[in-house]
Amino acid sequence: MTWSFILLGVVLLLVGGYQLLPLSRKRFLKNLASQLRYLLPRYFV
């Protein structure tokens, strides 16, 4: 139960923190996040 609350708190903090970021920072992070799944295959090229 305690761990669930901690996890929920962390998620809320991350989401809230992201919402507070300026638009340009959000775009920067969003662009990086959209490419995370390609990192491993790109590493092998």
Added chain:
Amino acid sequence: MTDVDVVVIGAGVGGLCAGSLLAHKGKRVVVLEQAERVGGCCSTFEKDGYKIDLGASIIEFPQVINWAFERMGTTFFDEVDLVPVDPTYTAILHDGTKVSFPIDLEKCEAVIKSFAPDQLDGWRRYSKTIDGFLRAALDGFFLSPARNTRDVFRLFAKTPALLKYGSLFMNSYEGVLRRFFSDERLLEAFSFQSFYAGLPPAILPGHFAMLPYGEHFGIYYARGGMIGVPRGFQRCGERAGMKVELGCKVDKLISDDGCVKGVRLQDGTVITADIVISNINAKKLYLDMVEPGVLPNRVIKGLESYRYSMATPMLYLCLDEAPPLEGHHTLMTLPMKETNAYWFDHYEHGHFPEEQFGILSWTTHSDPSLAPEGKHIVAVTLAPGPYRLAGTSWDEEKPCLKSAIIDHLEERYLPELSKHIVHADLSTPVDFERMLLSPEGAIYALRQDLFNSLVFRPSAESQHLKGLYLVGASTHPGGGIPTVTASGMIAADLIEQAEKEGVLP
């Protein structure tokens, strides 16, 4: 015995640099170029007595290019007639304000002081930070390979000072500049340079915020046209026996048992070699020129995930009198927010507006001999152009777009322009693709965001085909004349090292 020791596919600056360095090490090198002239994007063509630059319009970080020439017992300044460009550029802001930034840092500080007095402290902090970063990066970043995590650890171990600037990599170009400046007009004057690395300020990695400051290390123009740079490498290589074959298109890479064996040309001719250096787009090389079945699926998936870098349409203007500009380089800018909005609201949706921003390169200001006496050339680097236009095509739009852009330039930047045009030509992303065989007309091969850099960019030494090396914008450290030169030096070093270790035949 192979036909030659090294085949270089593509006579761009990176290919010619690697080829000439290896020729000076005693290798038999042949460079194969599909076009009728060398240089790729850094080239010059002639039309009715006007020598017009195809794409690249200035040389930044000449010291990096000089390192390559020094390895061949000469200097960049001895091989290429370089004309200093000063001021770095004049920015014409969207509100019509003009501001010129002199090369000399003291003079530049005086300009900042009069243009935005409250930003002087920010400029000093920015200069200090970026100067420290650049000096560390020039030593460690440019000439170190980034094939794998071990290389990256070595890179930072060799230049631990770079670690101090780690936060630059985790922020955007815009984010870094906003740490130092709050004046929107000054930010606007520094905003366009983000496209020198192919992305808008909001998503370009923050370490590229060194670009506006880096220009104060010196900017040059090659007398006779930008083709002077690749021709300098060509001359050096040819002195050591390197051969350059023009109009020679490579069709396939020949390999056997995980090792390259040479190339097959479009006319069926086979040239055998144990080392092949590719100066073409890595995605095209691996997906179109390597035999199916050679590369594992995970590599194909990685290659397919890369997005091509932006293309920039160019408008070439030949004029019968001097344009009303202040120097070689003029930036037509938009406020930073609008520069970003252009990318996300227009470029990403396939729109290319008539109201343009970009660069006006008055090349005859630096070298009047490029045009007949009394005549002038302005090469206009337009805003990034989407390869696929929404609902239409470049070929269809070209005639109308050309006249609409000329009207816009006349109205805002070059009064009475149309009266003085002797010749005007618009080169679109599709034209670039046809001319340079660069997929989607990409000028920096692949996008240059953080997850397309270092170990995530195609490796300079192929991990799957022994004897295959990559140079040019597709590999680390990326696109731009000094960086592709550095890629040529990295490839030459890796080949030398592999031979010492007995890895190559």
